[in-house]
Amino acid sequence: MKIIIIYFSLTGNTKKVAEKIYKILKTKGIEVSSFRLPSGEKKSFLRQCFEALVGKTYHIEKTPQIENYNVVFIGSPVWAGKITPIVNSFLKECNLSNKNVFLFTTYGSGFAKSNAMKKFEEIVKEKGGNLIGKIEIQGKKVEQSEDKIKEELEKCLKEL
Numbered sequence: 001m002k003i004i005i006i007y008f009s010l011t012g013n014t015k016k017v018a019e020k021i022y023k024i025l026k027t028k029g030i031e032v033s034s035f036r037l038p039s040g041e042k043k044s045f046l047r048q049c050f051e052a053l054v055g056k057t058y059h060i061e062k063t064p065q066i067e068n069y070n071v072v073f074i075g076s077p078v079w080a081g082k083i084t085p086i087v088n089s090f091l092k093e094c095n096l097s098n099k100n101v102f103l104f105t106t107y108g109s110g111f112a113k114s115n116a117m118k119k120f121e122e123i124v125k126e127k128g129g130n131l132i133g134k135i136e137i138q139g140k141k142v143e144q145s146e147d148k149i150k151e152e153l154e155k156c157l158k159e160l
């Protein structure tokens with residue numbers, strides 16, 4: 001089984017979750033790669049919220065190749081109750097048919113986090129992906145979340 005973890009992280013929380021997932025999978029002897037989607041130009045908080053709200057997408061110069069992977073982990077911070085524009089952009093361009101997909105988000109206050117995950121799941125299904133698991137973690141609690149992440153991974157790996 002080959003797994004790729006694709007994520008965006010502006011301030012590092014989602015990156016830490018991606019790293020934890022990477023480490024857990026590696027220790028299980030699974031072949032795993034990781035790809036951080038680019039941040040692009042700096043924008044104001046309001047602009048970022050606006051772009052997330054309207055579902056803005058960009059062309060990504062260098063997209064991760066997922067053809068050779070059986071399982072794709074996709075991670076995004078929650079912005080204005082949505083997933084981030086860059087993750088949206090990746091999803092728009094990729095083909096998830098026949099892929100097992102695990103989603104993860106990190107959030108701050110928790111405002112509309114379920115809304116973001118719901119939309120995330122809908123897009124994955126529209127793109128033909130088979131959702132095998134998901135996890136939502138508060139940014140400031142990433143360090144204490146290792147057991148929760150492990151538990152969720154074990155649940156979904158058992159079924160593969």
Ligand SMILES: Cc1cc2nc3c(=O)[nH]c(=O)nc-3n(C[C@H](O)[C@H](O)[C@H](O)COP(=O)(O)O)c2cc1C
Nearest residue numbers: 009010011012013014077080081108109110111139
């Ligand atoms: C533009 C912007 C909008 C945000 N909107 C929300 C939100 O609607 N709900 C929430 O719970 N957190 C929100 N947050 C907080 C982030 O989701 C949280 O800090 C996340 O862990 C950041 O991930 P990162 O460090 O990987 O970039 C927002 C942060 C930014 C920068």
